[in-house]
Amino acid sequence: MKARATVLLLATFAAGTLPSYAQIAGNRPVRRVEIDVGGGVLGGAELGSVDANLRANAQARQPLRLFTADSRFARAPVLRVRAGFALTRRFAVEGGLMFGRPEIRTSITADSEGAPSLTGVERVDQYVVDASLVMVLDGLRVGARMVPFVAGGGGYLRQLHEGQTVIEQGQVYHAGGGVKYWLLARDRGLVRATGLRGDAGVQVMRGGISFEDRPRPHVAISGSVFVGF
Amino acid sequence: MRSVAFALAVVAILPQPAHAYLHFTTSRAGQSLVLKWQRAPVRWFAKDRGISGVSASDFQAAMARAFATWQAVPTASISFEFAGFTGSEPFDDDGVSVLGFQDHPEMERVLGATGFLIDTVTGDILESDIFFNAAMPWSTAAAGDTTRFDLESVALHEVGHLLGLAHSALGETEMRPEGGRRVLGSASVMFPIAFGRGITHDRELQPDDIAGVSDLYPDGDFRRETGTVRGRVLRNGSGVQGAHVVAFHPGTGGLIAGFTLNRDGEFHIAGLPPGPHVIRVEPLDDADPDSFFSRRDPIEVNFQVTFHERLFVAPAGGEGERLTVTVRPK
Numbered sequence: 001m002k003a004r005a006t007v008l009l010l011a012t013f014a015a016g017t018l019p020s021y022a023q024i025a026g027n028r029p030v031r032r033v034e035i036d037v038g039g040g041v042l043g044g045a046e047l048g049s050v051d052a053n054l055r056a057n058a059q060a061r062q063p064l065r066l067f068t069a070d071s072r073f074a075r076a077p078v079l080r081v082r083a084g085f086a087l088t089r090r091f092a093v094e095g096g097l098m099f100g101r102p103e104i105r106t107s108i109t110a111d112s113e114g115a116p117s118l119t120g121v122e123r124v125d126q127y128v129v130d131a132s133l134v135m136v137l138d139g140l141r142v143g144a145r146m147v148p149f150v151a152g153g154g155g156y157l158r159q160l161h162e163g164q165t166v167i168e169q170g171q172v173y174h175a176g177g178g179v180k181y182w183l184l185a186r187d188r189g190l191v192r193a194t195g196l197r198g199d200a201g202v203q204v205m206r207g208g209i210s211f212e213d214r215p216r217p218h219v220a221i222s223g224s225v226f227v228g229f
Numbered sequence: 230m231r232s233v234a235f236a237l238a239v240v241a242i243l244p245q246p247a248h249a250y251l252h253f254t255t256s257r258a259g260q261s262l263v264l265k266w267q268r269a270p271v272r273w274f275a276k277d278r279g280i281s282g283v284s285a286s287d288f289q290a291a292m293a294r295a296f297a298t299w300q301a302v303p304t305a306s307i308s309f310e311f312a313g314f315t316g317s318e319p320f321d322d323d324g325v326s327v328l329g330f331q332d333h334p335e336m337e338r339v340l341g342a343t344g345f346l347i348d349t350v351t352g353d354i355l356e357s358d359i360f361f362n363a364a365m366p367w368s369t370a371a372a373g374d375t376t377r378f379d380l381e382s383v384a385l386h387e388v389g390h391l392l393g394l395a396h397s398a399l400g401e402t403e404m405r406p407e408g409g410r411r412v413l414g415s416a417s418v419m420f421p422i423a424f425g426r427g428i429t430h431d432r433e434l435q436p437d438d439i440a441g442v443s444d445l446y447p448d449g450d451f452r453r454e455t456g457t458v459r460g461r462v463l464r465n466g467s468g469v470q471g472a473h474v475v476a477f478h479p480g481t482g483g484l485i486a487g488f489t490l491n492r493d494g495e496f497h498i499a500g501l502p503p504g505p506h507v508i509r510v511e512p513l514d515d516a517d518p519d520s521f522f523s524r525r526d527p528i529e530v531n532f533q534v535t536f537h538e539r540l541f542v543a544p545a546g547g548e549g550e551r552l553t554v555t556v557r558p559k
Contacts (some may be wrong), residue, residue, distance in 0.1 A: 052507070054401060054414030055430045059375065062416030064401065069479045069507050104505055106479065108536050113511065114399065115534035122505055122540040157232040161542045165548075166456075166503055209504060211479040 012147045034092075036082040038224020042100050047206070048070035048212035050058060062216030067111040069213055073218070076102035076126075080222055090136050094151070098128040098141060104209060122161070128172050130155025142179075150177040151201070170208035173215075176201015180226065251332020253393050257347055262352030264345065265393045265445055270310040271357075271445020275447040280363045283330075283380060285314060287369045293329050295384035297435060304443040304451040304500075307392060319358035320344050326356050326391070328384075328495040336411060338425055340365055340383050343390035359384075366426070374428035382424065382431035389419050395442050395521065396421040398473045402515045410516065416484045421520040436483030440500030451500070456543030460496040460552030461489070462510050464532050468494025469556060471518065475540065477507040478558060481509040488513070488521065501543040508537035510554045518535050532556040 039225045049070040053063035083098035101123050107118045145189030157170035178199035185193040203218045210216070253264040268440045273296070275289040283291075288310065296309040312325070319327045324346070339362050346356035352473060359368065361383065368377035400415030402422060412422040417437040429540065434442075443451045462472040468489065475486040487498040511522060512530035522528055535556045542549055 050482055051508075052484060053482065054399070054416045054484075055435075056414045057424045057428065058422075059427060061430065066401070066416075066484070067477075067507075067509070069477065071479055071505075081392045104540060106505070106507060106540055108507055111509075111534060111536075113534045115509070117513075118536045118538065120507060120536065120538060120540040121513045122542055161544075166542050166544045167502070176489075205489075223434065228362060 007057040007154060009184050011048035032086050032228055034084040034086070034193070034226050034228045036084065036226040037078060037080075038197070038222055039079050040199070040220060040222025041055075042076055042078045042098075042102065042203065044075045044102075045073050045216040045218045045229075047104065047210065047216070050211055055100055065110065065112060067115070067129075068109050068202045069106050070109065072103060073120075073216070074103040076100045078220070080223065081225065082224070083150075084134065084226075090101070090138070092136070092195055094132045094134055094153075095157075096128075096130055096132070098130070100126050102126055104167075125160040127158045128155055128203070129158075130172055130174065130194040132174070145183075145195075146179055146181045148177060148179045150200075151175070151176065158207045167183075168211070169209045171206045173204045174220070187229075190229060191227055192224070195226055197224045197226050198222070199224070238324070240286045245407070253345070253390075253395050255347060255352060262349075263389075263393065263445070264352050264354050264396050265348055266307070267351070268458050269306075270308040271391075272310045272312040273324065273326045273328060274315040275314050276315065276327060277316055278329070280330050280367065282377070283367050283369055288380070289314070290387075291369045291381045292384050294381050294432075295304055295388045296347070297430070298385055299388055299442060301436065302439050302442055304448050305446045306437065306448040307446040318361040322346050322356065322385065324356055326358055328359040329361070330367075331360040332363040333360075334364040336362055337364070338365070338386075340378060341387045343387045343509075348519070354390065354391075354393065357386045359391060361387075362533045368427070373427040373429040378423065378426055379432070382418075382429055385418050385431055385434070389438060389442070392442055393445055394419055394438070396516070397437050397441070397486060398488070398513055398516060398521060399435075399437050399475065399484055416518055417486075421516050428459070437485045440485045440498075444499045453546040454503075455499065456503055456545060457499040457503045457548045458501060458506070458508070458541050458543060458552065459495070459499055459548055460508075460554065462494040462554050462556060463497065464529070464556050467527045468492050469532060471496065471513050471522055471530070472496070472528065472532070472556070473513050475509040475511070476500065476501055476543075477509065478502050478504060479507065480541075503543050503545040507538040508554065508558055509534045509540050509551060531558055533559055 037100035051065040056062045056064040080098040081095050084092050084094040086092045089122045104122050106120045123221040132151045132153040137148045157172045159168040180197045182195040200221045203220045204215045206215045254261045279285040317327050341361040341384040343359045366377040367380045368374035371378050371380050397417035397419040399417040400420035402410040418431045435510050462469040472489040487495045511534045537554045
């Protein structure tokens with residue numbers, strides 16, 4: 001009897017104060033649209049180390065190095081906007097836009113005529129339009145408000161320079177995960193939910209401004225505010 | 230003209246260079262006219278006598294391969310036609326372009342040279358002859374001959390002149406104890422000093438050669454698909470004339486170069502692949518300046534090799550931001 005009373009008390013408490021969070025974590029509504037706006041940091045990535053070579057005056061083909069150029073995309077802040085749609089209680093699809101202005105930094109060293117080493121810098125506008133599949137990990141939720149998820153997908157990379165006079169295109173594949181923390185959830189009204197979201201993952205870019213024909217992994221972390229309708 | 234060990238003066242009708250990679254020009258009423266062929270195919274004759282080790286037919290075949298290499302540049306529109314063997318000599322002003330050996334033992338460092346007959350009003354090339362110095366040992370062996378100079382490699386250089394290209398300075402040299410220069414390496418067939426005997430690397434055009442011929446004879450997409458860098462080289466606030474400006478594209482590894490061509494230190498280099506480039510400015514100290522510029526236009530070599538502090542991003546079909554590179558005295 002004593003034990004039954006305790007269970008009832010807990011149930012009453014939960015129902016009385018956090019009904020919506022229980023719904024979010026365990027019985028998430030489907031066919032709901034969620035808008036997500038935030039920012040973060042896109043990590044740097046190597047673009048490659050290349051020697052500027054002459055052809056050496058030798059029988060065998062061999063290079064004569066003039067200098068070395070070691071290039072990388074620097075870490076840069078990004079803005080991102082996403083729209084999601086819950087397909088089921090566990091799965092959702094998202095489409096998003098990420099914008100950043102990373103610098104390309106090229107370190108020039110080992111000049112054959114002794115020119116001082118230098119790092120040349122140029123900035124590009126970078127857009128990523130992507131789509132993701134999101135899987136909610138209900139089994140790993142923390143309390144009633146916080147739910148982890150994993151996500152993966154791919155998209156389109158567009159890099160612009162100087163008033164769009166140079167346009168480079170490529171592909172982006174991403175994988176990662178994060179958590180969502182609900183601040184508000186309810187079953188009626190235009191705004192049904194609001195909360196915070198944190199993401200971490202890897203964005204693998206291919207193409208665009210690239211000095212080597214290989215994918216470039218960028219670590220990406222971001223935080224955002226979401227609103228559900 | 231290409232020398233064994235050092236550069237001699239460029240072809241006599243070259244009064245001054247006009248553009249990047251140096252195109253041959255002439256001057257009329259204060260205006261610079263670029264020398265180029267207006268009619269294609271360019272017809273050429275081969276001299277009907279060979280030399281020891283290189284028959285007339287071997288010679289013709291090597292020349293044909295050199296012409297075919299230039300004709301195969303996808304971004305340029307120029308064609309050639311072998312018109313037959315002839316008993317005429319190169320440098321007869323007879324209206325036909327003749328290529329052949331001539332014995333010039335007194336020109337002990339000259340492998341070959343190119344001459345022109347031009348219309349001084351329009352800049353049209355009417356005739357261009359090439360001689361190869363029979364006093365030198367030559368080879369047409371497919372793999373080269375370590376005791377002889379590769380005829381096809383030198384032919385590719387001289388045919389570049391025949392097209393209207395002057396010398397490129399994309400190379401590094403060292404002084405020889407006995408005088409003259411030895412090339413350490415180059416990134417252009419149009420570099421004025423040849424590789425050593427038996428070396429066949431210059432049978433292939435390099436990005437600088439391709440940009441140069443494409444700028445002179447552009448094919449449909451060349452202007453749309455490549456970009457141009459313009460700018461100035463300054464020292465103590467004044468323009469530097471004769472500075473060698475090199476654009477390096479890390480994505481392709483290609484080097485394309487030009488010069489500052491006036492006292493304001495202005496340069497422009499066309500034919501750059503789109504994307505970021507490293508810009509390097511160096512004094513013209515790896516060959517005789519007479520190989521590039523008229524003696525009437527003294528050039529400045531007293532400055533340090535300098536990289537532009539920013540990357541230059543070449544747009545497709547246009548010009549990027551104008552650059553100013555400030556160099557310091559040595």
